[in-house]
Each structure stands twice: as structure tokens, then as C-alpha cells.
Amino acid sequence: MDSALARSIADSPVLGQLSEADRTHLLTYSAERTFAQGSALFLRGQPATAFYLVLSGTVGLTTAGDGTCSNVLDIVGPGHLVGEEAVLDCGRHATSAYALLPVTAVAIQAEPFFAHLQDRFEVVQAMMAGAAARLRGLIHEITELKLQSTTRRLAGYLVRLAGGQRGRVHIVLPCEKQFLAERLGMKPESLSRAFAKLRAQGVHSGRLDDVDIDDMEVLRRFWQSDTESGTDPSWED
Numbered sequence: 001m002d003s004a005l006a007r008s009i010a011d012s013p014v015l016g017q018l019s020e021a022d023r024t025h026l027l028t029y030s031a032e033r034t035f036a037q038g039s040a041l042f043l044r045g046q047p048a049t050a051f052y053l054v055l056s057g058t059v060g061l062t063t064a065g066d067g068t069c070s071n072v073l074d075i076v077g078p079g080h081l082v083g084e085e086a087v088l089d090c091g092r093h094a095t096s097a098y099a100l101l102p103v104t105a106v107a108i109q110a111e112p113f114f115a116h117l118q119d120r121f122e123v124v125q126a127m128m129a130g131a132a133a134r135l136r137g138l139i140h141e142i143t144e145l146k147l148q149s150t151t152r153r154l155a156g157y158l159v160r161l162a163g164g165q166r167g168r169v170h171i172v173l174p175c176e177k178q179f180l181a182e183r184l185g186m187k188p189e190s191l192s193r194a195f196a197k198l199r200a201q202g203v204h205s206g207r208l209d210d211v212d213i214d215d216m217e218v219l220r221r222f223w224q225s226d227t228e229s230g231t232d233p234s235w236e237d
Contacts, residue, residue, distance in 0.1 A: 048086035057103030
């Protein structure tokens with residue numbers, strides 16, 4: 001048994017709910033796979049023959065089904081499952097999943113997994129709850145996108161990415177900025193302008209994926225404020 005793979009599965013919020021014996025059995029029909037940047041884990045409309053536990057890298061979920069990564073709806077990182085919602089109903093993938101950065105993931109075969117879970121309702125329930133929570137989060141963020149300027153959208157994303165960190169924070173963006181712009185519902189040039197405007201709030205971004213924030217509380221207050229330096233918070237080019 002691959003001990004590193006076993007630990008990754010045990011650390012998963014959902015798969016970790018399986019007993020050690022069940023996790024050992026799961027490894028018999030799972031395999032670690034790598035995906036080059038830009039390659040697809042699965043495509044929209046394909047039968048859901050497997051789902052994935054992301055170990056490293058970043059996966060973009062998109063409605064594009066033509067073999068190109070565009071219109072990114074969500075960005076998923078290590079520890080998260082992708083494609084599990086289609087497996088639960090033995091259906092087809094509703095989105096495509098692409099490696100925005102090189103990805104290593106555990107591919108878990110759908111058919112034996114589904115059979116394995118017939119009498120393990122608590123794990124099925126956890127998977128359904130996780131998928132539902134992700135959908136609720138997306139709906140909430142989409143609603144925010146319609147109400148906030150590009151600058152405040154970016155501020156909110158950075159706040160969420162930093163989690164509970166305080167004070168001075170260094171963040172590495174999970175994907176190239178063009179995909180982040182799609183995720184936030186803006187053009188790449190609008191994202192550049194948003195980063196430039198956030199310098200006044202202590203946000204410093206280089207050409208690559210590094211972002212330094214002088215004080216998370218300053219950025220958090222800006223994101224949660226009702227005004228944006230005298231501009232209309234609902235509209236911005």
C-alpha cells in the first residue's frame with residue numbers, strides 16, 4: 001500500500017470518514033495521476049467513470065466542453081474533491097475540469113466506489129453536503145459579483161484565500177491571472193486595474209502569482225465597507 005496516498009485519503013474531510021479497512025479497500029480501485037497544465041481531468045457531458053481527490057496543483061471547473069479551458073466557474077485546490085456530484089447519481093459531468101497548474105490527484109473509480117458505499121450512508125451524505133455547500137458558495141459569490149466593483153471582488157477573493165491569517169500576509173495565487181479574472185467575472189485588464197487600485201489598501205502584486213498584503217484587517221475592512229473611495233461600488237470598468 002502507498003502510505004503517502006493512504007494518508008492523503010485519511011486526511012480528506014469526506015473520504016477520511018471511512019474506516020481504515022474501507023480506506024484500504026478504496027486504494028485497490030484508486031490510482032495517483034498527474035495532469036500537465038492545461039490538460040483535462042474530465043470534460044462536460046462525459047460519463048462520470050471516476051472522480052478525483054486533488055493532492056497538489058489547481059483545478060478549474062468550467063462549462064466549456066470543447067477541449068479548451070475558458071469561462072472558469074470555480075477554482076479548486078488540494079484536499080478537495082472534483083467530479084463527485086456526477087458519480088453520486090451515476091450521471092454525466094456537468095462541468096469540465098482542467099489543470100490550471102500541474103495537478104496530482106487520486107483518481108477513484110466510480111462503479112466500485114458506488115458499490116462500496118451502498119451501506120455507508122454517512123459518507124454519501126457528507127459528499128452530498130460538500131457538493132451542496134460548494135453550490136451555495138458559488139451562488140453567493142455570483143450574487144456578490146453582480147453587486148460589487150472589480151476592486152472589491154478582488155479584495156473579497158484575497159480575503160477568502162488568506163483564510164484566518166492576520167497582519168502581514170503573503171499569498172500565492174492558485175492559478176494564472178487570466179483564469180483568476182474569469183473566475184471573478186472580469187477581463188484581464190480589469191484585474192490589473194483592480195490590483196493597482198488595491199495598492200492604496202496595502203496590496204502589492206508582482207508580475208507572477210505572488211501577492212503581499214500589508215495588513216489583512218485593512219483589506220478586510222475595505223472589502224466589507226459600503227463605499228469605495230467615493231466611487232460607485234456597483235460599477236467599474
